[in-house]
Amino acid sequence: MTAESRPATATGTTLVTGATGTTGGRTARQLIAAGRRVRAASRGAARIPGAEPVRFDWYRPDTYGDALRGTDRLYLVPPVGDPHPAAVMLPFLRQARAAGIRRAVLLSSSAVPAGGPATGEVHQALPGLFDQWAVLRPSWFMQNFTGTHAHARGIREDGLILTAAGTGKVAFVDADDIAAVAVHALTSDPAPNTDLVLTGPQALSHDDIAALLTEITGRLVTHHHLTYEQMRDHLATRIPPEFAAMLAGMDRAIAAGAEDRTTDTVQRLTGRPPHGFRETATRELTQGN
Template identity: 45%
Template structure:
């Protein structure tokens, strides 16, 4: 159904992969980014109402919410309303498995999309495998041989950004809009200790999981420059994992893309040079 698709966060972890897959299929793409550099890039910042112009000529959009604040609906709704007025019909939101419709942050946007736009999908992936290779844990694995979290022994169906991107492209381009949410996971639920064990075995050096109290994790996040409210929100997500809220797998990747999601071991094998 797509004629041209706007990919917000188009240079980020999932956005860049979504844009590349769409281009490989011959679908025109507008890559929304705060710092346009290449042909096809368009200026986009949720905090700038003028960013609504990025939706011009786009029938669908992949939405990546800002990662440094929690008032997502208040920030995003005015631009999304302008996007609909400009002719964009389908919106695919990247949310999180931990944010149900009507919940905090992306959950508020989820509920609004379901009630306000004609065609929508909300992708709710579990935690990214890339958190260990290009995110908050890669440096500590390299420098400290450690992964720090407040998850205890709780398990997560870690998923790769490539699998998320494949699901996003399916939701953006399928003839009949999903008009539902989809919880996306990898093929197995692992604890952070399990992840450390997989990485240790492949590196042939010990990598350990350091289980922190939530207050200690908040202090670590704040020391890395995050505001207190956002640091506390992230620590709460670890508490949900600790309490079993992410201990699940789903068949959504297979159903949306026609193939099984990659395992963490496969992911780790392809990212060994990072560690």
């Protein structure tokens, strides 16, 4: 066994923020299955079997101290929909460092480099705050088409996927695989101390996704191509305009080929290949999650 894959000997306790979310809940459950102690943090104190629930709100510093108590590592899910998460995340991380937290793993995005927008500022700061760290930079989630995301709602309600991504391809990744890498990053010895770009095994266009979903569900699903401006304005009816412009800009980057790539990160760190889209969508849409 290599140093990269050797599990840490200390059990430790992980504070999982966003424990009711797509990757937070999965990470908490996988840590518990591996025999690790977990504090499941959310605004409502998430109830996850085997985890200690704790109330936590990025926008309420008075919740920070209780959440950090008794933990030595963090899984960090940024506040949803905030285009400037560093404003609340960095004060929390400084308090965590002062409280003796040894390791932090941040969920970011393949589209956001260190120093970039949104989580990019937190990514850039993380190595200066913790000796043990990792930044997960997954591509777009497969669960965007099966869960509670706007794409999934549009599919269920109208059979439509709306993007400004054109025919650009994305190697969509299963949230279960993201969680598996998160567990590795939280528990491996030594810590990764790097950023990790996570993808599925194959880059697919949204037209490809629509065709696969039509085949899997037996219901026609169509990808409707929008312009950047149309996508921005559509999103701005649901989320803050600045965040809408950023997301529409990511679609435009996909159209230009920015996400047409695959990586071996999931295979290299977990010892198994990443799940494919057909496998994941079939599991979640026909067999339940």
